Amino acid sequence: MRLFREKLFLWLGEEKEKTTNLGKAIGVLIAFSVGLAVISTEPIARGVYGSLLTKLDIAVAVLFFTEYILRLWVAPLRRNTRGGGRGALNYALTPLAILDLLAIAPTILGFVTPELYLLRIIRLARISRIGRSKRFRKSIxxxxxxxxxxxxxxxxxxxxxxxxxxxxxxxxxxxxxxxxxxxxxxxxxxxxxxxxxxxxxxxxxxxxxxxxxxxxxxxxxxxxxxxxxxxxxxxxxxxxxxxxxxxx
The missing domain is CATH 1.10.287.70 (Helix Hairpins)
Structure with missing residues (x-):
């Protein structure tokens, strides 16, 4: 189990300069989620595809919630972080983790409205993780x-x-x-x-x-x-x- 936890820590790219394949997949999911939030503000789209949009949003929220839990699980493996529950709590209080929770909370709690859909846009802030990429820093x-x-x-x-x-x-x-x-x-x-x-x-x-x-x-x-x-x-x-x- 510990070996899998360490591998998951690397896959999530918590402390790697290069963006991992899982990180790229999460980036695509973020873009899809934001696009879904934008489309959901259109009354015509909600009227025709309202049920589908809701199901897609729930599916995306479940995936993000799963990722959030996994990041909490591997958080104690980060450098200069306490082990156990304290390490997970320290991660949960970071700005990115709070943004993650704000973005998925309305769907998880069952409050899906056009206004709350816009909260998904704050997921764009998570793209800042790409800033750890060596290529990104070189371009800057x-x-x-x-x-x-x-x-x-x-x-x-x-x-x-x-x-x-x-x-x-x-x-x-x-x-x-x-x-x-x-x-x-x-x-x-x-x-x-x-x-x-x-x-x-x-x-x-x-x-x-x-x-x-x-x-x-x-x-x-x-x-x-x-x-x-x-x-x-x-x-x-x-x-x-x-x-x-x-x-x-």
């Missing part, structure tokens, strides 16, 4: 290097973005303010339009109607392409340099 290191090594270039890009947003807001206030008081009657109001245009989101809730207003909008949209492209290029160059320095 390269990302940090790309940001820190190109800090000055990114600051210049941020200044450019601020200038484009501010100048376009002023020009739009001058061109559209007299015509559309509600939408462009002040520079702060124009800032909303400028931000969504520069970031290429373009909600369409506020738009110019005069010739000069549309001309300014077109120029702002063109400048907005550079606002997105410049920092992406800078960060990509930083990634390439970081990877190149590691391989050399």
């Amino acid at each position: 290191k390269h990302f940090n290097h790309a940001i820190t090594s190109k800090k000055e270039e990114l600051q210049i890009s941020a200044v450019y973005t601020g200038i484009v947003i501010f100048v376009s807001s002023i020009l739009m206030y001058i061109a559209e303010g007299p015509v559309q008081q509600e939408q462009f009657g002040s520079i702060p109001r124009c800032l909303w339009w400028s931000i969504v245009t520069v970031t290429t989101v373009g909600y369409g809730d506020v738009y110019p109607v005069t010739f000069f207003g549309r001309l300014i909008a077109a120029l702002t949209a063109i400048c907005g392409v550079a606002v997105i492209a410049i920092p992406i290029g800078i960060i990509s160059a930083g990634f390439t340099e970081s990877l190149g320095s590691e391989r050399s």
Whole structure:
């Protein structure tokens, strides 16, 4: 029994840098559970597949509850942890274990409602265990290097973005303010339009109607392409340099 307990401890990946196959399977189950929670908030889906969704949620909750119990069982084998019941209690009081319990408690207790379904989304926090993976940590290191090594270039890009947003807001206030008081009657109001245009989101809730207003909008949209492209290029160059320095 002790040998099986030690093997289970390794399978669960409690103290291994590399994600185990069981850990990957649990990650897939977490993603499925979150998708199930999202679909269950749709009234049409609940009306047609309500019974199936409930059964699937119960099955997923049982699997997670089983995993929770198994983690409690092997918890005393962790480093710097007391043996026996105290080790299991110490694990049960950790943030991840509490999140696990919160996510499955409504189903286990029989309270399955659309609102409580959303509690399943907190299972995403458990994906933080992937952070123990060596590959994941290496990618974070390269990302940090790309940001820190190109800090000055990114600051210049941020200044450019601020200038484009501010100048376009002023020009739009001058061109559209007299015509559309509600939408462009002040520079702060124009800032909303400028931000969504520069970031290429373009909600369409506020738009110019005069010739000069549309001309300014077109120029702002063109400048907005550079606002997105410049920092992406800078960060990509930083990634390439970081990877190149590691391989050399």
